[in-house]
Amino acid sequence: MVRTLLVRGLLLGLLAGLIAGGFAFAFGEPRVDAAIALEEAAAAQAEASEPVAEAGHSHGEEAEVSRPAQKAGLFLATGLYGLAVGGVFALVFAGLRGRVGPRSDGRLALAAAGTAFTAMILVPFVKYPANPPAVGDPATINSRTLLYVVMIVIGLAATAAAVTTARRVLSDPWLRWIATAAAFLVPVVAAWWLLPTVSEVPDGFPATLLWEFRLTSLGTQLVFWTAFGVLFGWISDRAARRTAAPASAVASG
Incomplete structure (x- = not known):
């Protein structure tokens, strides 16, 4: 059973990671581009006023990884994140199943995913929210x-x-x-x-851009954990019903 849950967690974690990557690409990357543009504009201004001084790092031609490659790598990163989280979640779920929380596998999965989001994402976010590249x-x-x-x-x-x-x-x-x-x-x-x-946060950095980036970052995690919890719970409930059906048939026979 643990092996089945582990495979389920890995596959659904990968899928949820790609879904979250799509959200981050659509809503987060424009904010990253805007933050990088501000950073490079400030660096160019510093170079113009003080040519001898060291300038800030660049995300343009001097960057080790280009922005198109970074955007493509976003899905790789969220997919790998989903694989890792899904595997660990499945092992923890196997330990909790039948011992703690709701007896229904679906409800337990949703409760566990919501708890994990609160403990691992929301709690640190309140104290140390994510910052864009220029911050x-x-x-x-x-x-x-x-x-x-x-x-x-x-x-x-x-x-x-x-x-x-x-x-x-x-x-x-x-x-x-x-x-x-x-x-x-x-x-x-x-x-x-x-x-x-x-x-x-540097003086003059747009507050709207900062909070849009932070909310998008939190939203990406919320999308991941919601998608993963719903998918894992739904598949687990279906599997439990399929397992219970033959047993009830044998008992009635």
């Missing part, structure tokens, strides 16, 4: 990546604490919901408050 100091990329990973770990740990609390507090439904929400929100809000803020 961010290359010298701080390692520290920014580390902070983002820390937020993902905190989101996953808070989710595990919430699930554990929900299983232990069974006496009162309202008490269970309050305790579960507190177990998740307390560490997450504490991390949002205590971790350092990263603010590297």
